Amino acid sequence: MSVSIDGKALAAKLRGELKEKVAAYKAERGDIGLAVVLIGEDPASQVYVRNKIKACEEVGIKSFSYHLPAETSQAEAEALVDELVASDKVHGILVQLPLPKHLNERKILARIPAAKDVDGFCAENVGNLAMNRETIVACTPFGVMKMLEEYGIDPKGKSAVVLGRSNIVGKPMAMLLLNADATVTVCHSKTKDLKDVCAAADILVVAIGRAKFVTADMVKEGAVVIDVGMDRDENGKLCGDVDFENVKDKAAYITPVPGGVGPMTITMLMYNTYIAASRR
Numbered sequence: 001m002s003v004s005i006d007g008k009a010l011a012a013k014l015r016g017e018l019k020e021k022v023a024a025y026k027a028e029r030g031d032i033g034l035a036v037v038l039i040g041e042d043p044a045s046q047v048y049v050r051n052k053i054k055a056c057e058e059v060g061i062k063s064f065s066y067h068l069p070a071e072t073s074q075a076e077a078e079a080l081v082d083e084l085v086a087s088d089k090v091h092g093i094l095v096q097l098p099l100p101k102h103l104n105e106r107k108i109l110a111r112i113p114a115a116k117d118v119d120g121f122c123a124e125n126v127g128n129l130a131m132n133r134e135t136i137v138a139c140t141p142f143g144v145m146k147m148l149e150e151y152g153i154d155p156k157g158k159s160a161v162v163l164g165r166s167n168i169v170g171k172p173m174a175m176l177l178l179n180a181d182a183t184v185t186v187c188h189s190k191t192k193d194l195k196d197v198c199a200a201a202d203i204l205v206v207a208i209g210r211a212k213f214v215t216a217d218m219v220k221e222g223a224v225v226i227d228v229g230m231d232r233d234e235n236g237k238l239c240g241d242v243d244f245e246n247v248k249d250k251a252a253y254i255t256p257v258p259g260g261v262g263p264m265t266i267t268m269l270m271y272n273t274y275i276a277a278s279r280r
């Protein structure tokens with residue numbers, strides 16, 4: 001029987017610690033501000049934004065929320081980002097993705113300077129991560145590293161396999177594990193012998209968006225299995241990319257869905273906002 005990594009409890013603990021840090025910062029330097037920009041009416045995005053604003057309240061970060069209509073023009077969106085970049089009150093800027101199709105996402109995000117890029121998505125922050133320099137790290141992989149640390153799992157010298165190569169999860173995850181001295185393999189939809197590659201991993205991080213894709217035969221006995229996926233099973237119930245019931249007895253550590261990686265992501269966004277303010 002494996003240890004279930006409790007992301008919910010760790011997130012609550014980190015938020016408690018962060019609340020104290022934010023209070024100390026405020027006493028000396030004033031408010032920390034996070035601007036959250038939502039364009040359009042995507043229901044999932046509205047929920048994410050609400051949760052981010054709630055998390056800000058919980059840790060004492062001031063949130064500035066902007067909800068623009070779906071028909072917002074490129075110029076209007078860019079003008080808002082420019083205004084937030086110029087504002088002393090705003091330490092971090094988050095533009096909720098996806099944006100409506102007619103907007104050029106890349107151009108809008110490119111206006112956010114590295115110092116206020118609390119998502120850790122910009123080329124400068126990603127480049128610094130690749131060079132193992134001080135940076136702002138994408139929230140989900142950052143949260144995974146915190147989980148490993150909390151459970152005393154040191155990637156050093158271990159074989160780590162990252163399944164998925166997206167810019168927001170897979171790639172930064174692989175770079176963080178490499179920076180932590182793991183021997184890293186990145187897999188994707190064109191990988192050959194995927195089962196064998198995964199089954200050789202001491203640490204297996206899965207971020208592909210395929211419900212219950214990873215089964216026990218893809219997992220090494222005693223491995224650490226981190227499930228980033230947020231999918232729906234055949235009954236519409238939230239589940240991960242890993243078949244939890246099937247894998248849990250083989251892994252030494254495993255993250256559940258829900259209650260694993262998910263709660264860590266927003267917490268690390270709060271953390272990144274605090275870091276951005278502290279470095280100013």
Ligand code: NAP
Pocket residue numbers: 140163164165166167168169170187188189190191194207208209210228229230231261262265
């Ligand atoms: P994404 O951008 O769609 O990337 C998926 C990656 O998985 C791609 O690299 C793709 O390979 C690979 N892939 C897809 N099917 C595969 C298969 N059958 N075999 C091997 N590789 C396969 O996804 P993402 O944004 O990284 O998100 C991944 C999952 O994590 C989703 O379920 C998402 O909802 C979840 N997520 C959760 C959180 C959280 O806070 N918990 C945060 C972000 C994302 P190619 O590159 O070859 O196409």
